[in-house]
Structures are given as C-alpha cells and as structure tokens.
Amino acid sequence: MNTVRTTAALRALDAAHHLHPFTNARELNAQGVRIIESARGVYLTDSDGQKILDGMSGLWCSTLGYGRREILDAVTKQMEVLPFYNTFFKTSHPPVIQLSKRLAEVTPSQFNHFMFTGSGSESNDTIFRLVRYYWDLVGQPDKTVFISRHNSYHGSTVAAASLGGLSAMHKQGGLPIPGIVHAPQPAWWAEGGDMSPDSFGLHVARQTLDMIDEIGADKVAAMFAEPIQGAGGVIIPPATYWPELSKGLKERDILLISDEVICGFGRTGHWFGCELMNTQPDFMTLAKGITSGYIPLGAVAVSDRIASALLAHGDEFAHGFTYSGHPAACAAALATLDIMQSEDVVRRVHDDIGPYLQEKWRSLAEHPMIGEATMEGLIGSFQFCADKQARTTFPASANIGLAARDFSFDNGLVMRAVGDRMVIAPPFVLSRGEVDELISKASQTIDQTYQHARKLGLIA
Ligand SMILES: *Cc1c(COP(=O)(O)O)cnc(C)c1O
Numbered sequence: 001m002n003t004v005r006t007t008a009a010l011r012a013l014d015a016a017h018h019l020h021p022f023t024n025a026r027e028l029n030a031q032g033v034r035i036i037e038s039a040r041g042v043y044l045t046d047s048d049g050q051k052i053l054d055g056m057s058g059l060w061c062s063t064l065g066y067g068r069r070e071i072l073d074a075v076t077k078q079m080e081v082l083p084f085y086n087t088f089f090k091t092s093h094p095p096v097i098q099l100s101k102r103l104a105e106v107t108p109s110q111f112n113h114f115m116f117t118g119s120g121s122e123s124n125d126t127i128f129r130l131v132r133y134y135w136d137l138v139g140q141p142d143k144t145v146f147i148s149r150h151n152s153y154h155g156s157t158v159a160a161a162s163l164g165g166l167s168a169m170h171k172q173g174g175l176p177i178p179g180i181v182h183a184p185q186p187a188w189w190a191e192g193g194d195m196s197p198d199s200f201g202l203h204v205a206r207q208t209l210d211m212i213d214e215i216g217a218d219k220v221a222a223m224f225a226e227p228i229q230g231a232g233g234v235i236i237p238p239a240t241y242w243p244e245l246s247k248g249l250k251e252r253d254i255l256l257i258s259d260e261v262i263c264g265f266g267r268t269g270h271w272f273g274c275e276l277m278n279t280q281p282d283f284m285t286l287a288k289g290i291t292s293g294y295i296p297l298g299a300v301a302v303s304d305r306i307a308s309a310l311l312a313h314g315d316e317f318a319h320g321f322t323y324s325g326h327p328a329a330c331a332a333a334l335a336t337l338d339i340m341q342s343e344d345v346v347r348r349v350h351d352d353i354g355p356y357l358q359e360k361w362r363s364l365a366e367h368p369m370i371g372e373a374t375m376e377g378l379i380g381s382f383q384f385c386a387d388k389q390a391r392t393t394f395p396a397s398a399n400i401g402l403a404a405r406d407f408s409f410d411n412g413l414v415m416r417a418v419g420d421r422m423v424i425a426p427p428f429v430l431s432r433g434e435v436d437e438l439i440s441k442a443s444q445t446i447d448q449t450y451q452h453a454r455k456l457g458l459i460a
Pocket of ligand 1: 060120121122153154230262
C-alpha cells in the first residue's frame with residue numbers, strides 16, 4: 001500500500017513540476033510516469049518494485065552497469081579533495097591532466113589533445129566552431145559548409161540539433177542554422193530498394209561526394225557522422241559505405257568528425273567505432289560511455305593536424321564551459337577506464353558476450369513480422385514489417401514500435417522504439433544468463449506485438 005501511495009504521489013509531483021526531454025507533457029501526465037528508484041548490475045527497479053533488465057544502458061551510457069563501487073569511491077574521494085576548480089585562467093588539476101593523458105593512450109594514434117565539455121551536444125557545438133576556426137587559421141576561410149546526414153543525431157544544442165537530421169527537431173526553434181547540408185543515410189532496409197546492400201552503400205557514398213562536388217570542395221569544411229547511427233534506429237551501414245566515403249573525403253580535403261558519443265568506449269567491440277569502420281577522423285565527439293554515465297562529461301578529441309595548427313599560430317580559442325574538465329567527472333572517467341582495462345571489457349564485447357548475443361538476436365529475424373535483425377558489438381536493432389519480401393512498413397499512425405516498447409517494459413525489458421525499429425544497447429557486463437533472459441523477453445514482446453497487429457487488422 002505504502003509503495004502504491006508513494007508512486008502516485010511522486011507521479012503527481014512529477015506532472016506538476018517536471019518538464020521531460022523529448023516528451024509530450026500532456027500525454028505523459030495523462031498516463032503517469034514510470035519512476036525508477038534504484039539499479040544494480042544490469043537491472044533497474046521501479047517504485048512498484050518491478051525489476052527491469054536495462055537493454056539500453058540507461059540512455060546508451062551506463063556501459064559498465066550500475067552500482068560500480070570503484071567509480072563511486074573515485075568520485076567521492078575527488079569530491080573530498082577538490083570538488084571543483086576551473087581550467088580557464090592558466091590553471092589545471094590532476095584529474096583533468098591524467099584523463100587527457102589516458103585518452104591519448106586509448107584513442108587512435110592521431111589523437112593527443114582533448115578539450116572537455118559537459119555533454120555530447122556541447123562537444124559537437126565546440127567542434128562546429130573549432131573546424132571553422134581551423135580553416136580560417138590555415139588560410140582557407142571559405143571552407144565553412146558542413147555535411148551531415150538525414151536521420152542522424154548529434155545532440156540538442158543549436159549547432160548539434162542543426163547538424164542532426166531529425167526534421168521534428170528542425171521544426172522547433174527555426175533550425176537548421178545556415179551552412180549545413182544533409183546527405184542521405186546508408187539505411188539499406190528502408191531505402192535500398194532493389195539494390196544489394198553493397199551497391200547501395202557505394203551509391204549513397206557517391207551521392208554524398210557528388211553533393212560535395214556540387215557545392216565545391218573548396219567551400220566544404222567537414223562532415224559529421226556517427227560510425228553507426230544510434231538514435232536514428234541503429235543503422236549499421238553496408239560494408240562498402242565507409243571505405244568509399246572516407247577515401248572521397250580525403251581526396252577533397254574535407255575533415256571528418258566521427259561522432260563517437262554512442263559508438264565510443266567499446267560499444268562496437270572496438271575502443272572506437274571509427275576503428276571498426278577503418279576511418280581516420282580529424283575529430284571525435286565523446287560523451288556517454290566516457291564515465292559509464294555516472295557523471296555528465298563530454299570531450300572533443302582533436303587530431304594532431306588540427307592541434308598543431310592551433311599550437312603553431314592560433315590565437316585564444318574563445319570558447320569553453322564552466323564545467324570543462326570538472327574534477328569529479330574526470331575522476332569518474334578515470335575509474336571507468338581503469339575498469340575497462342583491468343577487466344578487458346572491449347575484448348569481452350568483441351570476442352565473448354557480443355557474439356553470444358548477436359547470434360540469438362539475428363535469429364529473431366526468423367519471425368514473420370521481423371524484416372531484419374542486426375547487431376555489431378553490443379548495439380543492435382530489429383525492424384517490424386508488414387511484408388518481409390517487399391520490405392514494407394506499417395502505417396506510422398499504427399504506432400507499432402511504441403506498442404512494442406510498452407509490451408517490452410511490462411515484460412521487464414527496456415528496449416527503445418525508433419518508429420517501428422526496436423533498439424538495444426545493453427551494458428557490457430551482462431552475463432550469458434542475462435542475454436538468454438533478454439532474448440526470451442524480446443521474443444515474447446515480438447509475439448505480443450504480432451497479436452496486437454493482427455487485432456488491428458494490419459496482418460492477415
Ligand atoms: C546522445 C548523443 C549526442 C548528444 O549527447 P548529449 O550528452 O545528450 O548532449 C550526440 N551524438 C550522439 C551520436 C548521441 O547519441
């Protein structure tokens with residue numbers, strides 16, 4: 001009784017005073033919010049005591065699971081010694097110095113300099129300014145245009161939301177800002193038509209390069225892209241896409257920004273997604289898994305090419321955040337890196353738990369309603385469809401994905417819905433037993449969604 005009353009009271013207060021991100025407040029308040037009270041390992045517990053397997057690592061970020069004593073202790077200790085100091089006025093502190101050095105060790109060899117922020121969005125806004133400043137410094141001030149992609153996600157600040165390719169975001173607040181051109185996404189299932197995945201990958205890469213040539217490569221500064229699009233529905237590009245595109249960008253001297261906010265720090269079974277795709281970016285956007293989500297932190301990895309220009313003839317880069325390199329956040333990141341290295345977490349994702357989940361996940365596509373089920377490392381998705389052969393989808397108004405998300409939550413598994421694509425990105429520490437549970441709950445969800453679609457008359 002007591003818990004029920006508490007849940008109701010918390011819901012009422014939440015409805016009265018809390019505006020949620022990416023949420024229709026009216027609809028949420030009518031339904032009532034779900035309150036997550038605690039978490040351990042890969043499980044969440046809500047205010048009614050239901051235990052839920054967190055298939056999304058919070059919001060792609062809680063990579064090492066919940067309740068890691070090493071991270072808590074590191075943060076507490078840092079808070080006691082130095083809870084805050086800024087890094088603006090010729091000052092620094094041990095955690096930010098150590099973290100910069102450690103990041104230089106784990107990132108690809110061209111990255112030896114890091115600038116810190118509070119989030120992925122702030123990191124992308126930082127890169128947006130830094131790229132234009134770089135071209136100005138090296139005497140090519142006309143290189144100002146950015147290429148990014150439809151259906152990509154780069155964050156919610158003004159430049160990041162403009163770079164992102166989500167039209168619902170552009171509609172609010174008069175975005176995108178000028179100077180950004182959106183290229184097609186390598187989403188074969190949805191957009192590949194009669195082409196094979198490999199031909200489609202080449203086709204989209206060449207379309208992108210053609211767009212650049214039309215603008216004039218001498219006017220194009222850089223391309224922003226996630227190695228695997230996350231919030232767009234976990235779109236794993238065909239194998240031909242990145243080699244063709246990154247070669248074309250290099251030939252045209254267009255900088256590449258690899259937005260590693262989701263793919264970085266082990267998610268794909270490599271330290272960074274660009275290593276899986278074999279691209280050589282000039283910048284990386286870092287956040288989320290950098291602290292395993294325990295404390296907000298973002299970073300910009302700056303390659304030697306850019307850093308050497310800044311160091312050689314740059315002026316003050318007039319940019320930064322109060323919390324750039326916050327000591328407690330840096331301590332959380334250092335503890336995260338310690339665990340990743342001492343437990344060989346990236347190898348575990350690549351060789352052990354990743355392949356174990358992938359095999360079972362891909363077999364979900366045997367269901368008549370599942371068009372494809374794909375996964376790389378521990379990031380994957382499956383697509384609900386009306387007709388597998390013709391690759392046709394359900395009407396958006398049927399909200400099949402949202403229905404499945406609710407079934408899944410009630411079954412005790414968090415999966416996210418992106419249209420009619422269901423997405424997972426579980427913590428790297430999940431056990432084989434927890435994988436089995438995840439798959440059985442996902443199968444149950446698919447069966448329930450199938451019955452639901454039949455009742456709606458969407459499937460014969
Ligand atoms: C989440 C995300 C961001 C934005 O990060 P925030 O910390 O939410 O600002 C940027 N890029 C990608 C790929 C993301 O998934």
